[in-house]
Amino acid sequence: QVQLVESGGGLVQAGGSLRLSCAVSGRIFSRLNMGWFRQAPGKEREFVAAIRKSGAITYYADSVKGRFTISRDNAKNTVYLQMDSLRPEDTAVYYCVADPGYGVQYAKVGTYDYWGQGTQVTVSS
Numbered sequence: 001q002v003q004l005v006e007s008g009g010g011l012v013q014a015g016g017s018l019r020l021s022c023a024v025s026g027r028i029f030s031r032l033n034m035g036w037f038r039q040a041p042g043k044e045r046e047f048v049a050a051i052r053k054s055g056a057i058t059y060y061a062d063s064v065k066g067r068f069t070i071s072r073d074n075a076k077n078t079v080y081l082q083m084d085s086l087r088p089e090d091t092a093v094y095y096c097v098a099d100p101g102y103g104v105q106y107a108k109v110g111t112y113d114y115w116g117q118g119t120q121v122t123v124s125s
Helices: none
Strands: 003-006 010-013 018-025 033-039 046-051 056-062 068-073 079-084 092-099 120-123
Touching: 018 033, 018 092, 018 120, 033 068, 033 079, 046 068, 046 079, 056 068, 079 120
Parallel strands: 010 120
Antiparallel strands: 003 018, 018 079, 033 046, 033 092, 046 056, 068 079, 092 120
């Protein structure tokens, strides 16, 4: 079983920055593709970013490209989401996710076997 624990959420003004962290335990971290999803009130859960096992390949939703950066530290079993130039529409609960498979359909909810409990990010205007 894999445990994912997010941290780093909070309240920030528009234009500000936050860095989310996700600590992973229970499985060899370097064998997991990792990602972040988010869900705003009344909306469906949506893909934000993903990173392959080695960290060499990353993917982003168009809405965050150029503003968010996903990274991982395989020595610390942790994945990060650096969020810059935040907008009110980025307000959501952010979920860390893990996929022990091939990571091909990285933007689909069903690809990921493991989910964190979520951390709230609120961006005020």
